[in-house]
Amino acid sequence: MSHNINIAIIGKPNVGKSTIFNKLIGKNVSEVSHVSGTTVYPIISTQDYKNFNLNLIDLGGLKKKNKSYEKIQKLITAETLNQLKYANIILFIVDGSDLITKNDKQLFRLILNKLKNVIVIINKTDLIKNNLKKKEDYFKYFFEKNYPNILLKPIFISALKLVKKEFLLKKICEVHQSSTKLLNNKDVNNVLKSILSHHQPAYSNKARPSIKFLRHVNSDPMIFKAFGNKLTSLSKEYKNYFIKQLLLKLKIFNQVVVIKYLNNKNPFKKIS
Numbered sequence: 001m002s003h004n005i006n007i008a009i010i011g012k013p014n015v016g017k018s019t020i021f022n023k024l025i026g027k028n029v030s031e032v033s034h035v036s037g038t039t040v041y042p043i044i045s046t047q048d049y050k051n052f053n054l055n056l057i058d059l060g061g062l063k064k065k066n067k068s069y070e071k072i073q074k075l076i077t078a079e080t081l082n083q084l085k086y087a088n089i090i091l092f093i094v095d096g097s098d099l100i101t102k103n104d105k106q107l108f109r110l111i112l113n114k115l116k117n118v119i120v121i122i123n124k125t126d127l128i129k130n131n132l133k134k135k136e137d138y139f140k141y142f143f144e145k146n147y148p149n150i151l152l153k154p155i156f157i158s159a160l161k162l163v164k165k166e167f168l169l170k171k172i173c174e175v176h177q178s179s180t181k182l183l184n185n186k187d188v189n190n191v192l193k194s195i196l197s198h199h200q201p202a203y204s205n206k207a208r209p210s211i212k213f214l215r216h217v218n219s220d221p222m223i224f225k226a227f228g229n230k231l232t233s234l235s236k237e238y239k240n241y242f243i244k245q246l247l248l249k250l251k252i253f254n255q256v257v258v259i260k261y262l263n264n265k266n267p268f269k270k271i272s
Ligand SMILES: Nc1nc2c(ncn2[C@@H]2O[C@H](COP(=O)(O)OP(=O)(O)O)[C@@H](O)[C@H]2O)c(=O)[nH]1
Pocket: 011, 012, 013, 014, 015, 016, 017, 018, 019, 020, 123, 124, 125, 126, 127, 157, 158, 159, 160, 161
């Protein structure tokens, strides 16, 4: 029995999505674009990898000259939303020869809001002329700084030269597998203890919020419930610190994590 993983390739126009798609499936499929009226058909191809059926989805070619830029943008967003619905994993493609743009940020926010697993790929590294290390740090730092509830290690490639196919397919399967398991209470609460021993929440109105118990309640999307006292007084800074530490200590990469803070004196009392 093989298992399906739906992978959507998402990014703003011209970042190399179709090039990556074609190289990953080893065929030039995405050039045969199917555009009809105002509907853009995504191109899907299935690839077997180990025990998995990888269903790769690309938006395909857009006949840009037929439509206004604005209209294309709308179509992309509508189609992207549609793809997001069915995807287990998103390959988010960024143009490495450029800086992160507003459009990149909007698309990435969309992916995070849908609580999707995401692998960030920085493409076109062949076009980075000087100071490659500095540019790599720029991208790493961007994702680290702006999105506290996900840990990402961007993957740097040049789809024209070397797409790192084996590496990417393996990564997709790993992320998918780690996103389907549920973590046990003991491991999660050992991590909770360790986080609290380094840095407790600050006093707020003479009372200290305290997190007593943490439970992993759902995988894919990954949701934790934190039980304790005065948790409505937890600061945004502390929540950001807490989630980041949790991800680092549990080694959760490429998955958006949500923590629901619930006030309850007895975490063992039944709560839905
Ligand atoms: N220099 C360079 N060009 C690339 C790379 N990947 C794609 N391109 C080019 O970027 C353009 C857009 O690529 P395409 O795959 O159609 O982008 P899409 O609109 O995101 O699907 C094409 O001219 C590609 O040949 C790369 O790694 N390096």
